[in-house]
Amino acid sequence: MRLISNLKLKHQISLLILIALIMMILIQSMFNVFFNSLTRDRAAKFAENFMEQVALNVDTIARSVERDSITISYNKYVQELMVSDNIIRNTELNDYVFDIFTLTRSSNQNIYSIVLLNNKDRQISDSVHYNNDILKTLGKIYNFRSDEFKKSVFSSIVRDSSDTFYYYSYISPILSSIDNSKIGSCIFLLDTRELEKLVNRTELTKNSLFLILDSNNRVIVSNKGLKAGDIYENVFWQEGVSRSAKDEIVYEGKKSLVQYKKIESTGWKVISVLPISELTSDMKPIVSLGIWLGVIMIILLTAIGSLFMYNTTRPIMLIVRFLSRVGERNLNYRLKIPSTNEVGIIATHINQMLDNVEEMTRNIVENQSSLYEAELSKKQAKLSALQSQINPHFLYNTLNCLSSIGLAYDISEVVSISSAMSRIFRYSIKGKDMVSIKDEMSCIKDYLLIMDIRYKGKFEIEIQMEESFLEMKTLKMILQPIVENAIYHGLEMKNGKGHLSIHGFESEHGYLQIDIEDNGVGMTDKQLSELHKGIRDDENMELFGTDKQSIGLANINKRLKLQFGSPYGLDVVSEAGIGTKVTVRLPVIEPTGKINLLPSH
Structure with missing residues (x-):
């Protein structure tokens, strides 16, 4: 903070503009990232819901097939046909079973063909749709003719060589309703074309991929590009491979979001692959518009900021150069700024202040001439000279102007400091020299x-004075230089938090005593000795010198002695690393103005 406050005003404004530009760019970037992420998440959620729906439909088909298989397997005619050796009876039973086949296929459009196989390899099938090649292929894979085959299974897909279509099967053992022994097998041949309708129903993006794989990672159906029956080599999920249900991969040279859903009833997997670049492709016009708007805003902000900085800093730099000339005692110059804003008001007040200073200077010269002509006493002349050192009249109007600027720009520290300084200087230049301690x-x-405000709580203050003590009278501006010395020469160089106490009371010796004590860096014996010499050596003390600390204390000490006599003045005790204590001895001056002086010694 101190580093920033030490920068030139134009550099501070440039820094403010730069920070605003950086924040604008960051907000624009965060907005684009957030919007892309939101679009991507919504697309992924849509794909996930679609996969859930496909998995649910496949699971519904599987459940319906299982129910139909149980219905056929435990039908009394089917049970009898599986164990009967009577040719005449079997012919009659075949008619009943065919009717059951027809009814089952008509009620479930996913069933393409039904085959029954007993333990003696006698087959009963829907002759219209039955293909013996498919049955042989399934027999090699699942060995359903053996007695060990007692658990129903959904098969991998198989192809019908006669029509090039792929099918999948549901194979279940037929158990005797009498002794629960295996008496045959029931095989449902299921058409994959119904599953193709589910997958091809939705296309989220141009190159998005949806597919269903069987338990051997063979493609059952796909929305594009992949043939049924092929082994899918780019397996996104398989047993024994640790991969989350939502992951990022490189598919066909594009970074893609892959998701899968396992169908528990069949052991299949539903997989979706969404190119990430396509998920946010609809956002490109909006992103481009946002970038162009951001560039335009940056250009406008830079231009407006530069214009603002020029209109603000240029008049201030004129004021700084003008004050430099005035500081070199060129009091004939006047500030010319055409602005009518706050800077123009400052310029007007500065010119008025210089007029006042010039007039006061003439008055001071005239007054001093009158004083010399009247041959005032040396004592009164010295007192007036000492007081004039700490009465800077010309700063009062400037501080009021600074307070107005602080209010205009809503800078509370400037308002507080300038208001406090204004009250201090108003106090120092107006009113009588004798004031209340309050x-x-x-x-x-x-x-x-x-x-x-300057040191931001570096030290704490403790003030102890009775109300009656505050009503007593003293010389103006006696305590402030002492407190200033305590802060600048004691507490400012101290590491850690400092403490300053001001304690006022009436001494038992008949004078008012005010102790100003700090726990700052203190002084060595040599430094303290030199300070005592500078304060008490009345014969050689000059009004102006190089040691500001000793001059300030000597000033106060001399004023008290000139005004009230030798019993009054200052005492200083100090120890290096411990702190410093300044004791001020004042006469008892009652609110009525009555002074009780101690005899000089």
């Missing part, structure tokens, strides 16, 4: 307010 403490509190 007024003096108000000035101290304003000064401490400024220091608290």
Whole structure:
């Protein structure tokens, strides 16, 4: 924060514009990322719901086939036909079974053909749709003719060589309703074309892929590009491979989102592959529009910021150069700024301040001439000279202007500091030289307010004074330089939190005593000795010098002695690393103005 505050104003404004540009770019980027992610998640959710629906439909087909298989297997005519050796009876039973086949296929359009096989390899089938090649292929794979085959299974897909279509089968053992022994097998041949209708119903993006694989990773149906019956080599999920239900892969050279759903009833898998670039392709016009808008906003912000910086910093730089000339005692210059805003108001007030300074300078010269002509006493002349050192009238109007600027730009620290300084200087240049201790403490509190803003709570303040003590009178601006010395020479260089106490009371010796004590860095014996010498050496003390600390304390000490006599003044005790204590001795001056002085010694 201190580093930023030390930058030039135009650099601070440039930094503000740069931060605004960076924030705008970050917000635009985050918006694009968020929108792309949202679009992608919604597309993935849609694909997931579609897969759930396909899996549910396949599972429904499987359940209906299982129910029809149980219905046929435990039909009394089928049970009798499986064990009967009577040719005449079997012919009669065949008619009943064929009727059952016809009824079952008409009620379930997924069933393409039905075959019954007893333990003696006698086959009963729907002769219209039956293909013996398919039965041989299934027999080799599942060995359903053996007695060990007692668990129903959905087969992998098989092809009918006569029509090039692929089918899958449901094979279940037929158990005797009497002794639960195996008496045959029931085989349902199921058409994959009904499953193709489910998969081809939806196409999320141009190159999205939906497919159903059997338990051997052979393609059952696919929405594009993949032939039924082929072994699908790019297996996204298989037993023994750790992969989440939603993952990212590279498919056909494109980064894609793959999802799978396992169908528990059949052991199949439903898989969707969605190219990620296509998921957000609809977003490209919006993203492009957002980028162009962002570029335009950046250009506008840069242009407006530059114009604002020029209109703001240029008048201020004129003021700075003007004040540099005035600081070189070129008081004849006047500031010319055509602006009517706050900067123009400052320029007007500065010119008015210079007019006032010039007038006050003439008045001071005239007053000093009158004082010399009247041959005032040396004591009164010294007192006036010492007081004039700490009465900078010309800063008062400037501080009011700064307060107005702070209010206009909503900078609370500037308002607080300038208001406090304004009250301090108004206090120092107006009114009588003899004030109440309460007024003096108000000035101290304003000064401490400024220091608290500057050092941000580096030290804590403790003030102890009775109400009756505050009503007593003293010279103006006696305590403020002491407090300033305590902060700058004691607490500012201290590591850690500092403490400053101001304790006022009436001494038993008949004078008012104010102790100002800090726990700062303190002084060595040599430094303390030099300070005592600078304060008490009245014969050689000059009003201006190089040691500001000793000059300030010597100033106060001299004023008290000139005004009230030798019993009053300052005492300083200090220890390096411990802190410093300044004791101020004042006469008892009652609110009525009555002064109780101690005899000089």
